[in-house]
Amino acid sequence: MGSRSSWGSVRKLPSGRYQARYCVEGQLVAAPTTFRTKRDAEVYLSTVRADIERGHWVDPAARQVSLGEYATRWLDLRPGLRPRTLELYESELRLHILPALGDLELTKITPTTVREWHAGMLRAGTPGRSTVAKCYRLLRAILNTAVADELILRNPCVINGAGTESAPERPIASIPQVFDIAEVIEPRFRAMVLIGAFVGLRLGEMLALTRGRVDLDSGAIRVVEQYQELKDGTWVLGPPKSAAGVRRVAIPELLVPELAVHLDRFAAAGRDGLLFPGTHGQPVRRAAWYRAWGRALATIGIEGMKPHDLRHTGNTLAAMTGASTKELMARFGQSTSRAALIYQHATRDRDQQIADGLNGMIDAHLKQRPARRPDVSG
Numbered sequence: 089m090g091s092r093s094s095w096g097s098v099r100k101l102p103s104g105r106y107q108a109r110y111c112v113e114g115q116l117v118a119a120p121t122t123f124r125t126k127r128d129a130e131v132y133l134s135t136v137r138a139d140i141e142r143g144h145w146v147d148p149a150a151r152q153v154s155l156g157e158y159a160t161r162w163l164d165l166r167p168g169l170r171p172r173t174l175e176l177y178e179s180e181l182r183l184h185i186l187p188a189l190g191d192l193e194l195t196k197i198t199p200t201t202v203r204e205w206h207a208g209m210l211r212a213g214t215p216g217r218s219t220v221a222k223c224y225r226l227l228r229a230i231l232n233t234a235v236a237d238e239l240i241l242r243n244p245c246v247i248n249g250a251g252t253e254s255a256p257e258r259p260i261a262s263i264p265q266v267f268d269i270a271e272v273i274e275p276r277f278r279a280m281v282l283i284g285a286f287v288g289l290r291l292g293e294m295l296a297l298t299r300g301r302v303d304l305d306s307g308a309i310r311v312v313e314q315y316q317e318l319k320d321g322t323w324v325l326g327p328p329k330s331a332a333g334v335r336r337v338a339i340p341e342l343l344v345p346e347l348a349v350h351l352d353r354f355a356a357a358g359r360d361g362l363l364f365p366g367t368h369g370q371p372v373r374r375a376a377w378y379r380a381w382g383r384a385l386a387t388i389g390i391e392g393m394k395p396h397d398l399r400h401t402g403n404t405l406a407a408m409t410g411a412s413t414k415e416l417m418a419r420f421g422q423s424t425s426r427a428a429l430i431y432q433h434a435t436r437d438r439d440q441q442i443a444d445g446l447n448g449m450i451d452a453h454l455k456q457r458p459a460r461r462p463d464v465s466g
Contacts, residue, residue, distance in 0.1 A: 156190035273384035279350035295371040333421035338443035369456030409445030
C-alpha cells in the first residue's frame with residue numbers, strides 16, 4: 089500500500105523498502121534509489137519538489153550518462169562543423185579529455201575534478217599550453233550544452249583564463265628574408281612564398297587558387313574557397329575559414345611578373361587549373377610544402393620560422409603602410425561580421441593603396457639586391 093498525491097507517490101515494494109515516484113512535464117520519474125522507511129521517501133519527494141520550484145532539479149537519468157557518451161552525441165549533433173574542426177575535436181577528446189574524464193557521469197564532474205585534470209596536463213608539460221587551452225574550451229562547450237539540456241545544474245569549468253591561449257609571439261620575416269627563402273626554395277613553391285608574405289593568403293586558400301581566380305591585368309586575386317587536407321589524405325573543398333575570407337585582394341605590382349612566370353611553368357591547364365597542383369590533379373600536399381620550406385630555411389640558416397609566419401609577416405608589413413585595423417581585417421579576411429564584409433567592398437581602393445605601399449617596400453629592397461628577374465625561359 090502506498091501514499092499518493094497529484095504530484096508524487098510512495099509505494100512499498102515486496103522487498104519491504106519504499107519507492108518514490110513523481111511527475112515532471114507529464115513523465116513519471118522514479119527516484120534513483122529506494123528508501124528504508126516511508127518517511128525517508130516522503131522527505132526525498134519534498135526535496136525534489138523544492139529543487140524543481142527553485143530551478144535546481146536535475147533528471148536522475150543524467151547520473152547514468154557518462155561524459156564519453158554525451159561528448160559522442162554532442163559531436164554527432166553538429167553536422168555543420170568543418171571537417172578539420174571535427175577532426176581536431178575528435179583528437180582532443182580521444183587524447184586529452186576522455187582518458188581522464190570520459191567514464192565519469194556528468195553529475196560527478198565537479199569544479200575540483202576539472203581543476204585536477206587541467207593542472208595535471210600543465211604539470212606534465214604535454215600537450216603544450218595552447219592545446220591545453222583548446223581542450224578546456226571544448227570541455228566547457230560540451231558541458232554548457234549539458235546545462236542547456238538540464239542534465240547538470242551548472243558548468244564545472246570555472247577556471248579563470250584557462251581557455252585563453254597565450255601562444256608565444258611568432259617571428260616576422262624581413263623583406264630580404266622573404267626573397268632569400270623564395271630564391272632557394274623549389275621553384276614551384278616560389279610564388280607560394282611571395283603570395284603568403286605579400287598577399288597574406290592562408291595555406292588552404294592558396295591551395296584552392298585556380299587560374300581563373302588570378303587576374304594579372306587588374307593585379308588582384310579572388311579568394312572564394314579553400315582546401316583542407318584531412319589526416320587520412322582526403323581533400324575537402326569548402327568556403328574560407330570565415331565569411332570575410334571571401335574577398336578580392338590586390339597584388340603588389342612587382343609580384344605580377346612572378347605570378348605570370350608561375351602560371352606559365354607550374355599551374356595546371358585551363359581556367360579551373362590549380363595554381364599549385366600536386367599529383368593526379370589534386371592540390372600540392374601540405375607535407376611536400378613543409379618539407380620544401382624546411383630545406384629552404386636550413387639552406388639559408390633561418391630557425392624557428394613556420395610557413396604560416398609568412399601570413400603574419402604580410403599582416404605586419406601591410407600595417408607598416410599605415411593601413412587601419414579594419415583595412416587589415418578586410419585584406420586578410422579576419423572578420424566574420426556582416427559590417428566588415430560591407431566595409432571590405434568599400435575599401436577596395438584603399439586595399440590597392442596598401443598593395444602599392446607594399447610594392448614600394450619591395451622595390452626599395454630589389455634595387456639594393458643583385459639583379460634576378462623571373463625566368464621566362466620555361
